[in-house]
Amino acid sequence: MNNEPRRSAQDMIEHLAPVLSLRRRIRAVTALLAGVAGAVFVSTLWWSEPGPLPGRTHLAFALFTALCLAWAAYGGWLLTRRVPLFAADRVIAAWIGLAASLATTAVVTVVAVRRGTGAGLALAVGGLFVAVAVVLVVRAHLRRAALLRRMRELTGRGNP
Structure with a gap:
């Protein structure tokens, strides 16, 4: 019986302390590890290429390395x-995804045109990825706006 109040107080303290949920931690660690692994892989591939590379190839490697970083x-x-993000993390992730989609579509389209295979398929597939990324950006902004509106209703405060 003596442990019960202590356990309840501890539960309250843990709920008051802002921490990431397991799901967000997994998402964060996945993004971190995938980004680092991608940057190492692309950089290694870039610097291990034999002979001088054309400027556009250097640009593509630099772009993909920057996206991974x-x-x-x-x-x-x-x-x-360690504070409530009010979906700012989703907005940032959506914008990174949109930038990656646009950059990849541009690079693949340029490569397709230079090889003479035509830009149709590259633009169609890239356009699909860009469209999905735009939807995610809009959804993220709407979700953030709804959360901020709800916070203002409950607390009477402005934006965090």
Whole structure:
């Protein structure tokens, strides 16, 4: 019986302390590890290519490395947050996804045109990925706006 009040107090303290849920931690660690692994892989491939590479190839490698580092930074940022994010993490992830979709579509389309295979398929598939990314950006912004509106209703405070 003596442990019961202590356990309840401990539960209350744990609920008051802002921590990431297991699901968000897994998502953050996945983004961090995938971003780092991707950056290492692309950088290694880039620097191990024999002979001089054309400028556009260097640009493509640099772009893909930057996108991987953006995902790694996002994962690290998410792991360090100890405050309610009000879906800001989803907005950031959606914008990174949109940037990656646009960049990949552009690179693949340029490669297809240069090889003479035509841009139709590259633009169709890339357009599909970009469209999905745009939907995710819109949904993330709407979710964040709804959460902030609800917070203002409950607390009377402004944006965090």
